[in-house]
Amino acid sequence: MSIRNHKLFYKDPYLKTFETKILKQQQDKKGDVYITLEKTAFYPTGGGQPHDIGTLNGVKVLNVEEVDGEIRHYIERALPHSDDKVVGVIDWERRFDHMQQHTGQHILSAAFAQLYDIHTVGFHLGKDIVTIDLDISELTEEIVGKAEKLANDMIMENRPIVTKWIEYDDLVNYPIRKTPSVKENIRLVIIDEFDYNGCGGTHPSATGEVGAIKVLNWERQRKKIRLYFVCGNRVIAQFDQKQKVLVELTGLLNHPEGELSEAVKRSLENVKKLEKELLESNEKILQYEANDLLANSTIQNDTVVIIKTFSDRSIQELQKLAKMIAEQEKRSLIFLLSENDNRYQLVCGRGSTNKMDMRTLMQESLSLINGKGGGNKTLAQGGGTASLTKKEFLRNVINIIAKQIKSEEIRYSIKK
Incomplete structure (x- = not known):
């Protein structure tokens, strides 16, 4: 019990x-x-x-x-x-809030059950939002709208809420929405001619005290629908929050509330257009950079060697740069290094006729700085702590590359 x-x-x-x-x-x-x-x-x-x-x-x-x-x-x-x-x-404010939310759940669940025979199989009363899990896999705006309206009609009618203690055998005398799990001393919470439900929670004496119910959203959870809603004073809190956002948006977008949706759509379209143009510009800049590196490269034993250092370049940019160079020069061997916040980001790549294994080069380079990385034979990347200066680190890397291509001298440049 x-x-x-x-x-x-x-x-x-x-x-x-x-x-x-x-x-x-x-x-x-x-x-x-x-x-x-x-x-x-x-x-x-x-x-x-x-x-x-x-x-x-x-x-x-x-x-x-x-x-x-x-x-x-x-x-x-x-x-x-x-x-x-x-x-x-x-703490009365918290208690009354829970009374509003819990009773609102009873009313909304009953509305779904009466209108569409959709039953509630889960309930959670959170700090800001209440959820119920409905035993259905799809839900429409029309269904939700009608259930919400019926629930609010019950609140407006201010129907009495009474509790009654009964035994399990007496359940047959009531249109119970859900059979209780307990077998004795069952407490019914009754909204006359609307909902009869076994519950031990706290509830007000009339539906009007719930204030209002507002469905916020819903989503599919496996084969059920999780519905998010608020009741009573939380409806006002939600309205206040959303109203502040709307007022701020009307000022930022310089459009009245009714035109905000279209204004946001146009803004998003402009952002996508600008992002595309920026991406195209970055690609062109990288291509110019690749061409410049190739123009200043050295050829050692039929290997076009490109070694370059940078500051604050992302590994994604270095990868793109290495790929562009490798596509243009099949004999290329590329080693790119960027120092970012006392860390080294490395990328090494090669052209299609160069047979040097970039995974091996990356692993040997990273071992100098206790780093981690990965990749394949043609392109590898990694990073580690800048425990050596750029010159010290590159001196060791160049020795590794020189042994591989059997060259005594390799030129490189350091760019701040």
């Missing part, structure tokens, strides 16, 4: 302050201090609803959990041992 159905738990969701006796105060296995009480108004986490917070004799209640048939109130610090009674104060 759930503790929520037990005499230790007050049934009045509007109870903000209460006085009771302390049963025990101790630490759990993690060393966290908790108190159990003769009676409590604090709701423990469960049924998709988060726990209450508040104070006990002025000490903050951080968490409330049901463990082994008792409600544990985890507190910020231990109470004096002389305390045998406590005054509990519920």
Whole structure:
């Protein structure tokens, strides 16, 4: 039997302050201090609803959990041992928010069930957003719109919400939306002629207190639909947030609210166009750079050697540059180095008639700076800490290359 159905738990969701006796105060296995009480108004986490917070004799209640048939109130610090009674104060703003969200979930789930026989199979009440998982693989704007409207109609009618304790055998007398998992002491939350649902959570006395329900979005989760929504004061918070964004956008785009969508589309199209032009310009600049490197290259034993150093160049740019050179000069052997934030980025490549293995060259080069990399026989890349100066590092790399192409002298340039 759930503790929520037990005499230790007050049934009045509007109870903000209460006085009771302390049963025990101790630490759990993690060393966290908790108190159990003769009676409590604090709701423990469960049924998709988060726990209450508040104070006990002025000490903050951080968490409330049901463990082994008792409600544990985890507190910020231990109470004096002389305390045998406590005054509990519920954080009402949080409690009422949870009442609005939880009841809103009941109403929205019932709307989907009544209109389209779509049933809720999961529920989560988050800090900012509430979600339900619907037992359906596809959802349309029309279905969501009609369910949301029916839910808000029920709120506007301000129908009473009552709770009733029944036994399992009595369930046949009610149009239960979902069969409860417990077999005894079942607590029904009833919205007359609309929803009958077994639940141990906190709810207001009438649907009007939910305020409003607004669906925000939905997405497919495996073969279900996860629906995101807010209720009550969270609707106002969402509206305020979105309104601030809209006002800012109308100023930035210099268009009225009704034309923002088209203005954003045009802006995005312009951005894509500019990005394409920038990419084309960068490609041209890299091609000029490749041509310049080839024009200033040296030929050693029928190998066109290009060794170049840079600062703050991305490895992607170095790769493109190496590929451009290799496509133009089949005999080429390219070694490009860039120093970025005290790290070296390396790229080595070769033309199609050059038989030197770039993986071997990269591995031997990276071993000098304890680096890591990869690639294939024609193009390899990697990086490591700049533990050697550029000149020291390149002197060692050139010796490696010279042995491979059997050359005594190789020229290179260092570019800041």
